[in-house]
Amino acid sequence: MTSPPDSPQPGSPQPDFRQPGSPQPGSRQTDIRQTGAGALWASLEAHGVHTVFGYPGGAIMPVYDALTFFPQIRHILGRHEQGCIHAAEGWAKATGELGVVLATSGPGATNLVTGLADAMLDSVPLLAITGNVASFLMGTDAFQEADITGITLPVTKHNYVVRSAEELPGVIAEAIHIARSGRPGPVLVDIPKDVQLAACEYDPASLRPHPPLPPREPDAAALAAARELLAQATRPVMMVGGGALDAAAEVTALARAWNIPVITTLMGLGAFPASDPLWLGMPGMHGSVAANRAISEADVLLGIGLRFDDRVTGRVRDFAPQARIIHVDLDAAELGKIVATHCPVRAGAAQVARALSVQAPPERPPRTAWLEQLAEWKGRGHHPQDWGAAQAVRQVVARLRPDDILSSDVGQHQMLAAQLARFERPRRWLNSGGLGTMGFGFPAAIGAALAEPEVVSMVIAGDGGFQMTAQELATLKHAGIHNVKICIINNSYLGMVRQWQELFHGERYSEVELGPSNPDFLKLADAYGVPGWRAEDSAGLEAALDGWLNHPGSALLEVVVPSQHHVFPMVPAGASLAEMLETGPVRASTEVSDLPAGVEAPGDDMEAVPIMALDARSGGQA
Ligand SMILES: Cc1ncc(C[n+]2csc(CCOP(=O)(O)OP(=O)(O)O)c2C)c(N)n1
Numbered sequence: 001m002t003s004p005p006d007s008p009q010p011g012s013p014q015p016d017f018r019q020p021g022s023p024q025p026g027s028r029q030t031d032i033r034q035t036g037a038g039a040l041w042a043s044l045e046a047h048g049v050h051t052v053f054g055y056p057g058g059a060i061m062p063v064y065d066a067l068t069f070f071p072q073i074r075h076i077l078g079r080h081e082q083g084c085i086h087a088a089e090g091w092a093k094a095t096g097e098l099g100v101v102l103a104t105s106g107p108g109a110t111n112l113v114t115g116l117a118d119a120m121l122d123s124v125p126l127l128a129i130t131g132n133v134a135s136f137l138m139g140t141d142a143f144q145e146a147d148i149t150g151i152t153l154p155v156t157k158h159n160y161v162v163r164s165a166e167e168l169p170g171v172i173a174e175a176i177h178i179a180r181s182g183r184p185g186p187v188l189v190d191i192p193k194d195v196q197l198a199a200c201e202y203d204p205a206s207l208r209p210h211p212p213l214p215p216r217e218p219d220a221a222a223l224a225a226a227r228e229l230l231a232q233a234t235r236p237v238m239m240v241g242g243g244a245l246d247a248a249a250e251v252t253a254l255a256r257a258w259n260i261p262v263i264t265t266l267m268g269l270g271a272f273p274a275s276d277p278l279w280l281g282m283p284g285m286h287g288s289v290a291a292n293r294a295i296s297e298a299d300v301l302l303g304i305g306l307r308f309d310d311r312v313t314g315r316v317r318d319f320a321p322q323a324r325i326i327h328v329d330l331d332a333a334e335l336g337k338i339v340a341t342h343c344p345v346r347a348g349a350a351q352v353a354r355a356l357s358v359q360a361p362p363e364r365p366p367r368t369a370w371l372e373q374l375a376e377w378k379g380r381g382h383h384p385q386d387w388g389a390a391q392a393v394r395q396v397v398a399r400l401r402p403d404d405i406l407s408s409d410v411g412q413h414q415m416l417a418a419q420l421a422r423f424e425r426p427r428r429w430l431n432s433g434g435l436g437t438m439g440f441g442f443p444a445a446i447g448a449a450l451a452e453p454e455v456v457s458m459v460i461a462g463d464g465g466f467q468m469t470a471q472e473l474a475t476l477k478h479a480g481i482h483n484v485k486i487c488i489i490n491n492s493y494l495g496m497v498r499q500w501q502e503l504f505h506g507e508r509y510s511e512v513e514l515g516p517s518n519p520d521f522l523k524l525a526d527a528y529g530v531p532g533w534r535a536e537d538s539a540g541l542e543a544a545l546d547g548w549l550n551h552p553g554s555a556l557l558e559v560v561v562p563s564q565h566h567v568f569p570m571v572p573a574g575a576s577l578a579e580m581l582e583t584g585p586v587r588a589s590t591e592v593s594d595l596p597a598g599v600e601a602p603g604d605d606m607e608a609v610p611i612m613a614l615d616a617r618s619g620g621q622a
């Protein structure tokens, strides 16, 4: 016997809709528009929300019922709540606007947790709306009850349980205000089913959105101190992070006015144009030689909108050892959190960059020696041209036009894409930087594709990560999405973990081989009505790229590459940026001149013991 959807399990408490004040579910005694559920949609609409991602279920059925009266709001039905929330993140990351996701109680809500943590670490403005069991059942272990506000407290900027329908419009306005103000982040609003169903004569005036707070202006003394440090600098460098994406024009003007070279973090790629000679690339674990050396040699480091994540700093006590550090961030909690900051400036990135540009010296400082040194380092650390993941990614990203959006999943292919793609403007590069969430890339590309249907929304994913959210292939068809181009770099392995096992765990490969059990990705795509191309060498890839990109709809490209390639440069976890390995000591070419002091050049048959020792000190993780 099959039970109706979300029916209670035998023995579990029955929702008691005979409680006073509880309307019958599904009854039209009350106009559903004049209920909490109706007020929710009216509030979202008043805030300019016109696309939401979600997945229905028992505890959110009144909200889905009310949605039928709001045809102007587009609901994208994913195939898993994790897919829905990453799509909402992709929407938000591409546009800078709020992403909205809906889920039912219990398993629907808990399936949002990874996406909330992801949005929290990457400062993504997101509103998650969950249904919950009726208020009078909360705390009784009712069917599909989960304490989602308790569960998500550490991974949301704020969260709410709505206690009455009347307060819903105010809560939604406040939640959106919090998600978008200051350092953006995810906010969750949990709405018990009886609150969704309760009659609600909402006051249309209460639906007025609260605009986000304008970013803070810098304090004059802090600004003067920052200017003074810059004026004294002979080897300055700027580090620009995800918090500066909406200040790209100001940051670019600042760097040019002072003639300061610029490093963009993984989250900040695109905040400064890659074609500008002042651009040095990405810092950190898989950063460029020029960026990491610049940090190690700089005398003043101006960090804007970044949080000095451990993947960026390497061993913290040796980070930027010669530099006095100016740190600009909206979030006071970030200032001095990781690195000792000589000049903290709590203010908006654009505000500070604008003010410091105005105060630039009338003559652009030439900095000839410093810029020549950096130019030499910029010429180093390139990937081999032979066939492998790096060459494949190089060929694929070369086809992107400046307005196209590139999402990536997590792993070797992500680092290669970050190293090899060239972004001229912000919000064209979407990836899970802080949480490193496998399964992020493909649904994020779906969200971005819906936000910008006129550009290509490309995703580069690994054979491992793609399988974590591959079910969203169905969403392409459901939502009629024509501009997602999926590229799977198939190395038959959890490549990044394999790399660490090879370098730091004595080549003991433990549970990283996928090849024998991988699906036929083209058949998988075909099952969802998505056409596919496959390439196995460089020439084949060029031909496949033509077919894949010229196809007038979403399409999949599988690129088969060797398994044993590594991503370099690499700073082993726990090492300092100055100890970066430009090429691999194991398997890669015999160029080992850049091994850290005290680390011996290993022979072909040698286990990477010295590097293991570095890693063991750090407790680092792939
Ligand atoms: C959800 C999740 N589980 C595990 C990891 C750890 N992890 C980081 S990279 C990686 C391998 C990714 O393999 P694949 O998607 O094939 O990409 P590749 O590194 O081979 O390019 C793993 C398992 C993670 N980041 N996220």
Ligand SMILES: [Mg+2]
Pocket (backbone or CB within 6 Å): 411, 462, 463, 464, 489, 490, 491, 492, 493, 494, 495
């Ligand atoms: Mg792989």
